[in-house]
Amino acid sequence: MAREYDTVLVRKGTYKEVNILIDKPLVLKGENYPVIDGELKGEIITITADNVTVDGLFIINVGTSYTVDYAAVRVIKSENFLIQNLVLEKLFFGIYLEKARNGRVYHNNIIGDAEEEYNSGNGIQLWYSNNIEIDQNIITHVRDGIYLEFSDDCTITNNRSSENLRYGLHFMFSNNDLYSHNTFEDNGAGVAVMFSKGIKMYENTFKNNWGAAAYGMLLKEINDSEIKGNTFQQNTVGINIEGSNRVTYSSNDFIGNGWAIKFRGACYTNNFKENNFLYNSFDLSYNSKLNDNKFEGNFWSSYTGYDLDKDGVGDIPYRPVKLFSYVVNRTPEAIILLRSLFVDIIDFSEKVSPVFTPDNLLDIRPRMKQIVHDRN
Template sequence: MKSKKNRRCFWLSLFLFLWIIPLSAHAATLEVQGGGSAESIQSALARAAPGDTIHVYSGTYVGKIVIDKAVSLIGIGMPILDGGGEGDVVSIKGDGVTFKGFQVMGSGKRLQDSDAGIKLYSAGNVIEDNKLTNNLFGMYLLKSPHNTLRNNTIIGRPAKNKLQASKKDEAGEAGTYDILPSFEGESGDGIHLFAASHNLIENNEITDTRDGIYFNYAHDNRLLYNHIDGVRYAIHYMYSDDNYFEGNIATNNVAGAAPMYSKRITFRENVFAYNRGHRSFGVLFSNCNDCLAEGNVFFGNTRGALFDVSYHNIFRNNLVAANDIGIDLISSSGFNTFTENNFMDNMEQIAFRAGRIGEGNVFYEEGTGNYWNDYRGFDLDQNGIGDTPYLTGDIFTYLMNKAPAVRLFLNSPAAKALEFAENMFPVIEIPKAEDAYPLIKPVAIEINGQFHIEKNQVSNKIFGAYSLLMLLIAGMITARAFGVSSQGIKRVENYLRGGQK
């Protein structure tokens, strides 16, 4: 009986011990305030134990800090960490760190050192609700997996500011300012991942950096609902496989996305809009294979999407609208499938380089094609599919590729007449792709609610009407000039004949 009581007492004592001891060893909260040197923050980090929280109150803290243990560093009132233009402002070397609520600025400018506002060397960290400005790289993940980067704003140094700053420098030996080195030396990526996998990057805003988010040998990452504007490539993959991105908006860049030398990338419900320039694209597929593009919007770009040496990709259920060229399909790409997309109001729906379509590229799958707003066929059996195939390409767009100046007459009566004549009496062999099952009605595509069409956008039909008006005005001016010239000639002839002077 006594042994039973002893056992009960033992287990009760053990329970109380295990319950009370953790309470006495709970995580501490430290505070830093007043601004000044960042050494005050580094000192608090040195005193903190893993699991502790450090509150840093508003003010400007100059210097660099290193976080090498699992603590939460929380900014209260958006304190500023200013690196003073040297190295990395914040280095995170311990796993399980939370870094939240800071303005981080003033990293170094050495590209060879990849100077960054925040550099991560570890795993399982959460970086959120920060603002990073005037850094070479916003964030740099160096072999750093399983991190979450959320709700951060990253602003690079705008080109205009770089130009103004470069003019303040002394002139070089040739009498010119070092503008190009200034641009190159002060332009890193918003977020750069090197050999960093299984990271979540969501709801960040990035502007005025070199590339928005750059993946280099970085696999299996998720990129969700970010907004990137005014950079070179908004989303750039190099040798990075099995990545997924969804709901991102990329506007006013050289390219909305550029998957290169990568495989099995899936992107859904993104918006690539107003990416304009001589070599601008909504998405550039370059040596990119086995990818899926589904439910995306390609709007108002110079080229909606360009495929170069890319194979076995599926392009499905996307809206491709109001681009100069909807799809630019280089013949080096093959076995790509385009189905259930809406091609609407593009100046040229599909362009082919070198006069060939490319082996294995098809515009339908299992009896279902795409919607083309310039399809002129009928659906007599009312099954939702046109009775005759849709053939991409016409004589006018063919000539437009050969001589870009011809675009002046786009959508004009002359262009329509030329197209009609070529259909009736084909004399020029034009590369065409066939959609054997064109859809009569557009496919339902859900568009990201945060994307709004700019009011100053002009449809291609209006552009065509404008071209016609300019043509008429040019004709009137020419006729007027010839009229004046003919009157002058008549007066000279009369004078020579001794008539009216």
């Protein structure tokens, strides 16, 4: 019965509904969080019109399927939409944007119960969706917290994505996106950015992403991007990099990781400046004799050089790649020797006369004191 641009108020209560179609501009607003129960039968709300707002609903029991990606809320080919203040539980996919644009996903709480990747979906998924703002959402216990595929010019800010099976945030073939001030904690792995360019990654926290194949962030085939002001703390690997070029890493903190940065190969013309490397087991792992990446003005907690002219910069360059990290790359079982005197001796010998590590991979201006970064 609603006309275009009406507001439909949903009173508090439980409504057993599935396949609700919104095909005209309107506001669907819940009062005191009414429950929309899909009874595990399929998709619950589908939006096909422009200028639609869905606000303040508690949506549960999305259907599960191996052939159809059922979602609590799906937006198809729409723009100027607002999805906000939802609580989603017992879901397959949470909020699914399909060929949508110029919309906002704001302040939603998405709580899955995923146990296996093959029969679980993502919290917020974008597919061929451009200029989307994803802000202040909490996402937990799904497959990927936030997933973007072929989605450009999006901003992802102030979200918390934790305890997800695979990634807290996952990019594929998406360009010129920004994600900042997010927290990715206790996920299978923190963030994967793959086959994309022009990505800006500012002031995020990547924490406690532990496991045999875990990392704070994976970069694969990423070009012309910027990673600035982030904190990588207590991850197996802070950043795992493969085939990524012309990326600037500045003002980041790497604290207590197994490896702060692990180069997997084919990484050229990257610039690392004014980062803090604090108490990582290995600051850098590098698997090639060739290097044209630049390190300058970083602080390394394991630097033992001197500063006779008192300008705050070490008088001798610092070599961040230890011979033992080279050994562990090839023989992982050797990690058991990490704290032994033998390791100290071989690392010292490599520092004096590099044989296995690139002789030009060094920080020519290492800082003597930890760099204080101004976080917004």
